Amino acid sequence: MNKRLVIAGGGHAHMMTLAGLGDFLDRGCEVTVIGPSEYHYYSGMGPGMLGGTYRPEEIRFATRALTEKLGGTFVRAMVTGIDPERRQVLLDSGESIAYDVLSCNLGSQVPGGMVDGPLDDIFLVKPIERLQAARRRIVELGSQRAIHIGVVGGGPSAVEIAGNIWSIGRQPGMQPLSITVFAGSGLLPHHPAGVRRRAEESLRRRGITIAAGQRVSAIRAGRIEDDSGVVHPCDIIFVAVGVRPAPLFAESGLPVGPDGGMLVNSSLQSTGYETIFGGGDCISFQGQSLDKVGVYAVRQNPVLRDNLMAALYGGPLQTFKPGGSYLLIFNLGDGTGIFYKWSVLFGGRLAFWIKDRIDRRFMREFQRFE
Structure with a gap:
């Protein structure tokens, strides 16, 4: 047999x-x-x-x-x-x-237990293909009116998601788009201080709010609630926790x-x-x-x-x-990145260029078998 x-x-x-x-x-x-x-x-x-x-x-x-x-x-x-x-x-x-x-x-x-009720305009960052629908929804709402987007999480995924949402808001025809990252224990708490600093500076420079100090206790359609009882209205929510x-x-x-x-x-x-x-x-x-x-x-x-x-x-x-x-490289969404390995740390367009080159080469290596 x-x-x-x-x-x-x-x-x-x-x-x-x-x-x-x-x-x-x-x-x-x-x-x-x-x-x-x-x-x-x-x-x-x-x-x-x-x-x-x-x-x-x-x-x-x-x-x-x-x-x-x-x-x-x-x-x-x-x-x-x-x-x-x-x-x-x-x-x-x-x-x-x-x-x-x-x-x-x-x-x-991504654990879905934090979400109470249906996933209306709530996007878990995995599976990755869901990000296509998320992009379409941001463009749909954001072309009609100003919207506020909440990103729950403080790790690399949350940083990259927030930065790339910002780039959607730069498209022609988009109304003002505001973003808040709900990072309970801070942004990138398990990464070197230099990496954290560069990520925070990049997001804040573009007007992205980093809400740290209060943990998210509940997520429902249209709202995020922290453990102090404060409710934060959001039009679209991304859940990017561990x-x-x-x-x-x-x-x-x-x-x-x-x-x-x-x-x-x-x-x-x-x-x-x-x-x-x-x-x-x-x-x-x-x-x-x-x-x-x-x-x-x-x-x-x-x-x-x-x-x-x-x-x-x-x-x-x-x-x-x-x-x-x-090797750790972040895509910050504005054509720049953060590069870190062996205590070598730098940011900017070169960092993203390196990431883009590595990623595209990886894709070509296996797509050629299709």
């Missing part, structure tokens, strides 16, 4: 595996790729799409087209659970897909880390089930906490690809080494 490989999610950590599906298919392997969309959007360029720097097709990979072109099967669905004993992936359609080896790269999500893996791993009985991510060993293999692997934001790396940044998913690519082949057909498993510090 042919081996069955199921790839759940077309995220960054699966790019090499997807591009090299032919290597698995040539050995008679049946490959099924599961994803909620025919495309996978690159999160590093999402704020730029919101601001209008990039078109949607410039920041996405055609997961379905690539899978089917190479001879695999694509199933458009949401993964709702895993039955590791029966070796089945459970889908929101009620169907299940059997596997011999499973690889999960299901990403992370992302977490989906709860499906714990609910499926797999070992998980403190953040609920699937617990994996140094081979990116589930610590509880040797036929399950994973990468990206949905995993918790045993023995070392990794930031939820795309650089680790990209670094996991070759190890995950090789270990899936080894698990299917035999051979030693490779070890993933996270590596040292990683």
